[in-house]
Amino acid sequence: MKKLLEVKELNVTFPTIDGEVRATVDMNFELNRGETLAIVGESGSGKSVSSLAIMGLHNMARTKITGEVILHGEQKSTEIISASSETVRKLRGKEMAMIFQDPMSSLHPYYSIGAQIAEAWRLHNDGSFNDGMARAIEMLDLVEIPSSTKRAYEFPHQFSGGMRQRAMIAMALVNNPSLLIADEPTTALDVTVQAQILKLLQTMQKEFNMGVILITHDLGVVAEYADRVNVMYAGKIVETAEVEDLYYRSMHPYTMGLLRSIPRVDKIDNGRFKAISGTPPSLINLPNACSFAPRCEYRSQVEGNLCSTGQPALEIKGEKHTARCFLSLNQIERARA
Amino acid sequence: MSQPILEIIDLKKHFATTSGPISKSRGAVKAVDGVSLTVMPGETVGLVGESGCGKTTVGRTVMKLYQPTSGQIFFDGEEITHTKGRAMKPVRSKMQMIFQDPYSSLNPRHTVSQIVGSSFEIHGINPEGGIKAAVQELLERVGLNPEHINRFPHEFSGGQRQRIGIARALALKPRLIVADEPVSALDVSIQAQVVNLLDDLQRELGLSYLFVAHDLSVVQHISNRVVAMYLGKVMEEAPTAELFARPRHPYTKALLSAVPVPDPRVERSRERITLQGDLPSPANPPSGCVFSTRCWKATDLCHQAAPEILEISPRHKVACHFPE
Numbered sequence: 001m002k003k004l005l006e007v008k009e010l011n012v013t014f015p016t017i018d019g020e021v022r023a024t025v026d027m028n029f030e031l032n033r034g035e036t037l038a039i040v041g042e043s044g045s046g047k048s049v050s051s052l053a054i055m056g057l058h059n060m061a062r063t064k065i066t067g068e069v070i071l072h073g074e075q076k077s078t079e080i081i082s083a084s085s086e087t088v089r090k091l092r093g094k095e096m097a098m099i100f101q102d103p104m105s106s107l108h109p110y111y112s113i114g115a116q117i118a119e120a121w122r123l124h125n126d127g128s129f130n131d132g133m134a135r136a137i138e139m140l141d142l143v144e145i146p147s148s149t150k151r152a153y154e155f156p157h158q159f160s161g162g163m164r165q166r167a168m169i170a171m172a173l174v175n176n177p178s179l180l181i182a183d184e185p186t187t188a189l190d191v192t193v194q195a196q197i198l199k200l201l202q203t204m205q206k207e208f209n210m211g212v213i214l215i216t217h218d219l220g221v222v223a224e225y226a227d228r229v230n231v232m233y234a235g236k237i238v239e240t241a242e243v244e245d246l247y248y249r250s251m252h253p254y255t256m257g258l259l260r261s262i263p264r265v266d267k268i269d270n271g272r273f274k275a276i277s278g279t280p281p282s283l284i285n286l287p288n289a290c291s292f293a294p295r296c297e298y299r300s301q302v303e304g305n306l307c308s309t310g311q312p313a314l315e316i317k318g319e320k321h322t323a324r325c326f327l328s329l330n331q332i333e334r335a336r337a
Numbered sequence: 338m339s340q341p342i343l344e345i346i347d348l349k350k351h352f353a354t355t356s357g358p359i360s361k362s363r364g365a366v367k368a369v370d371g372v373s374l375t376v377m378p379g380e381t382v383g384l385v386g387e388s389g390c391g392k393t394t395v396g397r398t399v400m401k402l403y404q405p406t407s408g409q410i411f412f413d414g415e416e417i418t419h420t421k422g423r424a425m426k427p428v429r430s431k432m433q434m435i436f437q438d439p440y441s442s443l444n445p446r447h448t449v450s451q452i453v454g455s456s457f458e459i460h461g462i463n464p465e466g467g468i469k470a471a472v473q474e475l476l477e478r479v480g481l482n483p484e485h486i487n488r489f490p491h492e493f494s495g496g497q498r499q500r501i502g503i504a505r506a507l508a509l510k511p512r513l514i515v516a517d518e519p520v521s522a523l524d525v526s527i528q529a530q531v532v533n534l535l536d537d538l539q540r541e542l543g544l545s546y547l548f549v550a551h552d553l554s555v556v557q558h559i560s561n562r563v564v565a566m567y568l569g570k571v572m573e574e575a576p577t578a579e580l581f582a583r584p585r586h587p588y589t590k591a592l593l594s595a596v597p598v599p600d601p602r603v604e605r606s607r608e609r610i611t612l613q614g615d616l617p618s619p620a621n622p623p624s625g626c627v628f629s630t631r632c633w634k635a636t637d638l639c640h641q642a643a644p645e646i647l648e649i650s651p652r653h654k655v656a657c658h659f660p661e
Contacts, residue, residue, distance in 0.1 A: 042524035160615040189597040190387035223604040261529035265556040275529035329562025
């Protein structure tokens with residue numbers, strides 16, 4: 001497999017009056033072509049912020065970004081953080097594309113669906129508006145929108161939620177990108193439509209051999225589609241693993257807590273949820289400690305109050321498996337059982 | 338068997354659509370079209386379905402926030418179908434609502450004390466020990482710090498705000514709570530806390546819930562019985578374990594199979610039904626069975642005649658010509 005994306009020591013910080021909000025802290029990961037990496041976390045954990053940084057979409061006047069994001073394109077590799085906005089603009093929509101949660105607010109209400117897809121194509125290709133429309137219709141066919149020749153001339157409000165998301169996918173893929181970031185692509189949709197859209201994304205990924213970053217809070221969706229998973233908490237990756245390892249051999253108390261606290265449709269249980277107590281911390285002026293420690297039920301097992309006085313590093317805990325936790329492997333095994 | 342706390346018979350709620358301010362009605366959106374259900378004391382009934390299926394409208398019509406178009410609503414044996422305004426007040430103190438969005442359902446300019454205490458004032462009740470003490474007791478009961486009584490909603494997190502909403506609903510010691518998507522705006526780790534709280538309160542106070550939600554896994558956890566709706570009609574109703582283990586209506590089956598399971602091996606090996614197309618518009622529902630346009634078993638009969646809802650096994654009702 002070919003390496004597509006490398007993220008090294010990525011930090012995204014928003015200076016505010018109350019202090020610095022460290023939305024993403026020391027993020028490292030890699031993505032290969034054809035692979036799906038899920039980024040899981042609760043709201044405010046930094047999953048969207050980091051993907052916007054990868055796409056070069058932050059307002060640099062108000063954001064401090066350090067680190068490296070290297071995109072290995074067909075011809076050459078580019079480092080995105082230090083690149084000029086001109087360079088990034090040429091890559092965005094061509095080499096890398098993104099789809100968002102709410103298709104209604106990401107489509108322009110005054111332009112027809114076809115015209116918007118055509119515009120995305122014409123930004124990176126030489127061709128007339130009509131060439132663009134022809135390409136748009138082709139794409140709408142690909143994402144299985146019925147009577148695409150007619151539908152291309154319709155407006156976003158004439159599409160249902162699921163169809164709008166299909167149109168967004170068509171627009172994102174019109175230039176054959178090698179990297180697709182899908183930020184909560186199905187959260188606004190009903191489950192039956194969610195199933196359709198995820199299936200479509202999977203087909204498209206095979207067809208274009210894309211690397212996909214799937215940002216979601218739904219561990220069910222992750223179980224179904226991801227190859228690898230990054231779990232984020234309070235701006236940091238706290239665990240990375242292949243999908244099966246994450247579910248069956250989780251190494252971080254937060255991941256364990258999450259997996260225990262979600263109900264499943266396939267298992268009848270009427271006991272109490274094993275909820276994680278407390279709430280995620282504010283990202284302003286985080287103390288020099290494990291961010292999850294105040295909610296962690298195993299912190300007393302670590303000697304010397306280490307969890308409240310030091311930050312655990314992302315350590316290797318197994319094959320392709322890392323976690324940010326002071327617990328020893330034995331202690332983790334016991335916690336999981 | 339005791340008397341149901343809530344009984345709805347053939348409830349319909351149609352919203353008129355017009356083509357302009359002075360023009361004639363063009364027809365009606367049949368948001369709820371003949372729904373019957375009962376909630377027994379101490380029971381939780383889950384009302385599930387996709388957006389636009391009418392589940393929220395059922396909840397709001399039960400609370401008499403909407404006037405029903407036809408049908409009957411009984412609360413604790415008393416008919417409230419046509420009860421309105423002032424006459425509704427004594428009933429409202431016994432049934433309360435929890436809303437989905439903890440941000441828009443609390444007045445940002447009121448303190449917690451005003452939000453929770455207003456129920457007492459509106460109903461002219463003087464709780465023992467005064468309103469302040471009563472509010473503090475309620476806050477403690479829902480797991481909030483009673484000292485935070487003078488704080489404003491923006492000082493709380495989403496999960497805490499939902500707890501304030503729950504405290505407000507509990508203030509008048511209601512018997513029935515209509516919970517409209519009470520946890521869907523919350524993060525998963527917080528969701529579990531709030532569901533546990535609802536569970537505990539039910540056990541302690543003998544509450545009944547009409548739990549309206551689209552998240553089937555949460556509904557499965559909290560409900561005794563589940564009613565599945567599609568386009569304003571009830572498709573299937575059964576005790577929770579039965580419905581989740583053996584769904585008989587093709588829609589329920591598809592709905593259940595669409596919910597992803599957080600377990601990679603189960604998820605990747607199980608068979609799933611992917612429904613084609615989208616929910617039709619409730620302003621223009623298909624003829625015959627409303628689900629026939631997306632159903633893989635539909636025949637001519639389904640397109641022509643709407644199936645009656647029938648009890649095909651004890652306590653298991655299905656509206657389908659060809660149940661599984």
